Amino acid sequence: MTIRVYSEGALAQAAGKLRAGELVAFPTETVYGLGADATNKDAVAGIFAAKQRPSFNPLISHFPDRDAAARHAVFDDRADKLAAAFWPGALSLVLPKRDDSTICDLTTAGLPSIAVRVPAHDIARALLRAADRPIAAPSANRSGRISPTTAGHVAASLGNAVSMILDGGQCGVGLESTVVDLTTDRVVLLRPGGITAEQISAVLGCDVVMADTDDDAPKSPGMMSSHYAPGLPVRLNATTPDRTIGDEVLLAFGPDCATGGFAQVLWLSKSGDDREAAANLFAVLHQADQCRVKGIAICPIPDDGLGIAINDRMKRAAAPRG
16 A cells, blocks of 8 residues: 655556556545546445445445536436536535446446536546546445544555555545435435535525435435345345246356356356455346346355445345335
8 A cells, every 4th residue: 555645646646546447545625535447347346345345335426527427427407506506515416327327337336326426625636637537436444434534544444455545635524425316306315414405405496305214215325125126036045946936047156156957157256256246246137137037046155255245235136025
């Protein structure tokens, strides 16, 4: 892990590492972010591994300006008004994801929506321009720990899990961004932050609904028991085919996974690498859902490391549909 105080050379090095699929922590006006190329599933899997994140929550993608964000998200009049009022700044918008967006499914947790933000910090925006790609960036700390507002906080929390820390001094706000969902007719506050519901309501001229139930915030991290549910029934911890179901496609993991008797086999990771499995997870689920079979079977996955997050997502996929 390298810590470099901001300079033009340090900025260029950080941008190069991001383009190469490495993790870079950088300052924003809120907290330090743990950045990875949002279009690179392997790089994004590295975020979850470094943070030891318990589930594959959607990540916020950062952009240097509104037009860059609009290449990946569908803006309506409400989004444009909020962007004009609060960007650059501590406001993240959850919007429909464009069909031609190159941002990977792991960044959006397999959802058809995407969270976007334009940070106000000069170093952050300069890095986003230099990297020339969307950067997924949750707070640069292990999950459940205090959010970092200095480079030293990042180093103490993440250590060598991050390739480089771009030191831009202390963050000014110290509180994560406000998150607003605009994917329906309602305006839903998913996460409170420095920009208040009253400020948002004043700009839009309508009420802001607070997300306090599962149905209010399906785009918010991990709030629904049935989350990314394929059309086919899902069976967990499968070691042999279930003939009462009929043909099944097996999502396989590790060299000891028994694959005999299944109609089709799709590999999360043949070697049993949980980071590779995390990177492949949503693409494999989509592929399985298109197979001409009766169900999806998932072989046992060790419940440690990223396996905890993979199993969390699989349980949500297998949960009963309402």
